[in-house]
Structures are given as C-alpha cells and as structure tokens.
Amino acid sequence: MYYEGLLKLEAFNLADAKKVIGSTGNAKAILNSYVNKGIIKRVRQNLYYAMNLENKKAPANRYLIASKINDSAYLTHHSAFEVHGLSHQLSFVVYVASNQRISDFEFEGLLYKYVRAGIKEGVIRYHLNEGIKVTDFERTVIDSMDRLDYCGGPHELDEILKICPVLDEGKLLDYLKAYNKQVLFKKAGYFLERHQESLGISDDVLTTIEKQTGNTKKYLSEEALGGNGALINRWGLIVPKILENGNDIFV
Secondary structure (H helix, E strand, O other): OOHHHHHHHOEEOHHHHHHHHOOHHHHHHHHHHHHHHOOEEEEEOOEEEEOOOOOOOOOOOHHHHHHOOOOOOEEOHHHHHHHOOOOOOOOOEEEEEEOOOOOOEEEOOEEEEEEEOOOOOOEEEOOOOOOOEEEOHHHHHHHHHHOHHHOOOHHHHHHHHHHOOOOOHHHHHHHHHHHOOHHHHHHHHHHHHHOHHHHOOOHHHHHHHHOOOOOOOEEOOHHHOOOOEEEEOOOOEEEEHHHOOOOOEEO
C-alpha cells in the first residue's frame, strides 16, 4: 500500500516516511514490517532504502543515500567527481561532508566516510536528481586539491583535470579566498597552470593566485618526499617527479 510512495523517495528517513504513511507510529510499524520482508533496507539509524522489486540485484544509489544522511550532508571530493561524470576510476569510498559529525559506516560493500564541511559556498543539487546534494565543479576541484588523499592522490586528480570542462575562474578565486590557505593557492596554481588551456584559465588568474603563495616551499604530496620530488619554482611546490618531465630541479 505504501511501498510505491517509499520507492519514489528511494532513500528516506522516518520523517519522510511519515509524510507517506501518515503518523510516526504507523510509519515505524510499516518500516519494520517492510524491513523484515526485505523490500526496505535499513542503511543505518533513521535511514532507509527502498528496494526495486523488479531488479533486486541493482545496487542502491550511493549518492542519494549519502545526501540523505542528514539535512546538511552533501557529496564531496572524489564522490563529487563521480556524480559529475569526471572520475577516472570508481571508488569504494563515498565521501560525505556535513555540518554535524557522522560516524563512518558500511553499506553494501561501500564505506561512507565523513569529511568535515568546508566553506558554505558551492553546494548544489544535482540537475539529474534533485535529491543528490554535491559540490559544484569548481568547489570539487579546489576541495580535491586541498585533500588529495580524498581524491585518489595527485595522479588521479591530474587525470580528472584532463577531461574536466572549462571552469568558472570567478568561482575558483572565490573558493580559494574563502579557504585562505597558502599551500592551497600553491596547489591550485600548479594544477591550473598545468591544465591552463583546457580549463580556460587566464594568465591574470594565475598571477592573482601566485601573489598569495608566499616564499616558503611546500610538498604537494607524500610521494614527493625522500628525493622523489621536483621543485616547481613559480609555485614554490615540490611535486612527485612522475608528474614532471625533468625540466625542474629535483630535491
């Protein structure tokens, strides 16, 4: 009776179910019954997923589940790139940012990993599914530069940027200024210059970023440690040798 309404929601909490069923008490009873029958899955406390009975083997929509963990939850880093169709490889980790801390959990072989929410700007609803909340292209790029380990590392990000569409320079600068991290300006300058033409980045934007990089030298990632790095002088950034062609100073 109520299954069709819950199926339309796909992922939902008790409050969502109440709107379909009519009361909290009835919603709890119906959900428990449906879970026992195997037509609804309990993802975690107060989070459910409706099974498609015509295709029970179909995996749950990881991105919708992540977006429904709480009201402030949204997809970020590599998971955001996946939603935008830009990932170089599919991850078994779903990166979820939220204003409230979320305990990491597993569901259907995937790890849902909490990421502390960053700046407020740049969170949108995905145009193909309004239930999915995700960082926009530019915010995803900046976030991934900030935490390369949440994006599969520098090589994965480099591959993603090769197929990334032209970016909004104004948004990139706004997000960089909002984070206001010197090392992030360095990383952004390096990657944006590296893919300047395909991403549509102007020389003026690179110059603006360069002014915020300071004089200290930083490592892009752990892979550049132990003599395995090349110094990119303009950005004061030591990057893994494998990203470069030997035109810079090895340190």
